[in-house]
Amino acid sequence: MRNDLESLGFGRASAQASHAANAFIHKYGKRADVKEWQNQTKQGFGTAIVLAINNVGTIGEIEACAKRKKFLFEKVIDPDYRIVTTLEISYLLSHSGDTPYTFDYLEDGKVSISRKEMTCAYVFGTKEDLDPYLSDLPLYG
Secondary structure (H helix, E strand, C coil): CECCCCCCCHHHHHHHHHHHHHHHHHHHCCCHHHHHHHCCCCCCCCCCCCECECCHHHHHHHHHHHHHHCCEEEEEEEEEEEEEEEHHHHHHHHCCCCCCCEEEECCCCEEEEEEEEEEEEEEECCHHHHHHHHCCCCECC
């Protein structure tokens, strides 16, 4: 889970973690190793750990490693990640040319801005296989 987005509080991060879990099961839920993981509990899920990433580059490094090691990996992109800010900030963003933003002007003088944002990613494997690559990351929280 990204730890560098100030607007990604615990509730929002919980939703993003849920999106990651659902995307994982949607894509890989029929694989034997995933079924085995699901059968670790009566509720149909195995151990899941949410780690904190302090910059987007770290997710890129994990993605490259996951591809080399053939771990199941995917980024989670929120297609409509929203923040509420001031007119001044919205003006700066509208002239930055960086990311395509959508602006909704609210009645209280604030602006709701949305964009596509990569919020988290999942990687699937055994603790023994993943530990050498992820053990330096702290738990999210």
